[in-house]
Amino acid sequence: MRKAIALQPADHTMRVAPGRRGPPSFGQEVEIRGVSKFYGDMRAVDAVSLKVAPGEFLSLLGPSGSGKTSLLMMIAGFETADQGTISVGTRDLTYVAPNERGIGMVFQKYALFPHMTVAQNIAFPLKMRKFPADDIRRKVQETLALVRLEDYGERMPSQLSGGQQQRIAVARAIVFEPPVLLMDEPLGALDKKLREQLQIEIKQLQQRLGITVIYVTHDQEEALTMSDRVAVMCHGRLEQIGTPVELYERPGSALVADFIGKMNFIDGEWVGLGGAAGIVRVKNCGSLAAHGNPRGSDAVLAARQPVRMAIRPEQWRISKQGQGGEYVLDGVIQNAIFVGSYRVFLVRLADEGVVQVQLPAGQASQHLAEGESVELSCEPEAIHLFPARIAG
Ligand SMILES: Nc1ncnc2c1ncn2[C@@H]1O[C@H](COP(=O)(O)OP(=O)(O)O)[C@@H](O)[C@H]1O
Ligand SMILES: [Mg+2]
Structure with missing residues (x-):
């Protein structure tokens, strides 16, 4: 199994020549087949199967403890699936190390490196991938502009507001043009007004770049606002998946009916x-x-x-x-x-x-x-x- 993977082409992002902006749409398909995760006897994720289309914005929505983070961690590679497989594009990632998956990730807590400047934070994934210094400088500046923080490169993370830190975390996650961006409650620590503003910014950015996004939230309004489709999770199971309108107008269970909108x-x-x-x-x-x-x-x-x-x-x-x-x-x-x-x-x-x-x-x-x-x-x-x- 591992050997076969080693023969796969290198990280997708490396096929985009350094210094050249990727194609306008570089999102790839994600396929999850029968994935389960156990913690001891407890089944945190229970035989979940779903397919995310290239460039699609999919939210995993569910109450706390429903297995959203566990599923995301398996896609990112920080946790291994006990059952099932995960692939991105044509590549089976089930046993590939996180740093070799080429997937971008944004967490709820800002998780910027506190001892690095904003520019150094954003440059980090490019340095790891051994991009030439000139390209790094230019891409960092381009990406800062994408998140509308052009003039903040020399600041330290501690000199930024919560919303700005999260925009930098997004910049760092997309600077190497990953085919998939995973976000785990990225706006959870922000107040309502800022959250709504960043929801729109993230959505616009995702549409502009054509990136595939899997977005975890427990906030149904956020999921409905941002997503092409929403996967509702409960007790580790995929309860229903559909467009916001489908879930709202045709809930498949009382649980989904209760969770989506007022009922x-x-x-x-x-x-x-x-x-x-x-x-x-x-x-x-x-x-x-x-x-x-x-x-x-x-x-x-x-x-x-x-x-x-x-x-x-x-x-x-x-x-x-x-x-x-x-x-x-x-x-x-x-x-x-x-x-x-x-x-x-x-x-x-x-x-x-x-x-x-x-x-x-x-x-x-x-x-x-x-x-x-x-x-x-x-x-x-x-x-x-x-x-x-x-x-x-
Ligand atoms: N590392 C772990 N060890 C043991 N149990 C865990 C661990 N991570 C998560 N769990 C449990 O798995 C279930 C799903 O957790 P999680 O995936 O974090 O849900 P969510 O992100 O939807 O809140 C919860 O019951 C949680 O307590
Ligand atoms: Mg979680």
């Missing part, structure tokens, strides 16, 4: 009407029309089967009592909150807690007052049905 969950009982259509009866508060087949299963719902409905806040309609139609849930407006372009209504249902409703802040929502009895309804398509048991 209301309401438990009820399935009452089939024939075919795939039916109604869900909610104890003591009414019923809603829905389409059958729970997400993530082909199972046909049995009569009176407990189900869990998931409905986005912006999918609800609110009507005055008696005006909502046949399939409605009765509730009382507990709070009406003005949030600029929209209003949020917290509506209390009899036995099912409080539902969040989001309406545009126009005329239609103006007259709805706190304490008012109302009816909630939505389109059958807006209801994601999950088997109640799995939803937990």
Whole structure:
């Protein structure tokens, strides 16, 4: 195995002649096949398979402890996969040392060398690769310009703000034009405003360079904003992978539905009407029309089967009592909150807690007052049905 790898062509980045900017798009495909990682008995990463296209921005999204960093470390080569293989382009990297993978990496903590200037930090990967001094100087300056810190080369890392340090960490990771850039919660230590600004900067840089990025975050908004596709991880498993819109509109499990965007969950009982259509009866508060087949299963719902409905806040309609139609849930407006372009209504249902409703802040929502009895309804398509048991 190791021998075969030694016969592979040298590091991709070395094939780009030193001193010449790489092709406008130098991202490569990453393929992960059945990769698992154990720590003792604990399976931190559980048979994950996924493919990242050249130049794609993929986020690994999941709660803390879901295995994101472990998976990234195996791609970087700092951890070895216990099962499965990892390849970049046509090259199997499973047993290749990290420094021979030619992959760029940015960590949450800035991890700049504190005793080197900014320019020396950025030059480091090029020196390791034995680029000529002239090329190093020019590439360092070009890359500083890419992260908009042209005049900071002579500073020490301690003289930079957190956001600037992270931009330098990005510069150091891309200066040798790696085919893949890995980032592990790179903006986690920054405040919200700076984080949002750097999200855009990183995204623009990635698009400009055509680099393949695998980006770890536990922040769903960040993942949705930046990514071409998002891989949702939980307990070491890949729960679902898709575009932000796919995950938002067609969550494959209650877990993904809960994790991506805001979601209301309401438990009820399935009452089939024939075919795939039916109604869900909610104890003591009414019923809603829905389409059958729970997400993530082909199972046909049995009569009176407990189900869990998931409905986005912006999918609800609110009507005055008696005006909502046949399939409605009765509730009382507990709070009406003005949030600029929209209003949020917290509506209390009899036995099912409080539902969040989001309406545009126009005329239609103006007259709805706190304490008012109302009816909630939505389109059958807006209801994601999950088997109640799995939803937990
Ligand atoms: N070096 C290690 N030794 C033992 N357990 C580890 C080690 N690294 C991670 N873990 C465990 O593996 C699981 C996944 O961790 P990690 O990959 O860091 O998740 P995430 O990045 O999603 O927060 C966690 O339960 C964590 O405690
Ligand atoms: Mg982590």
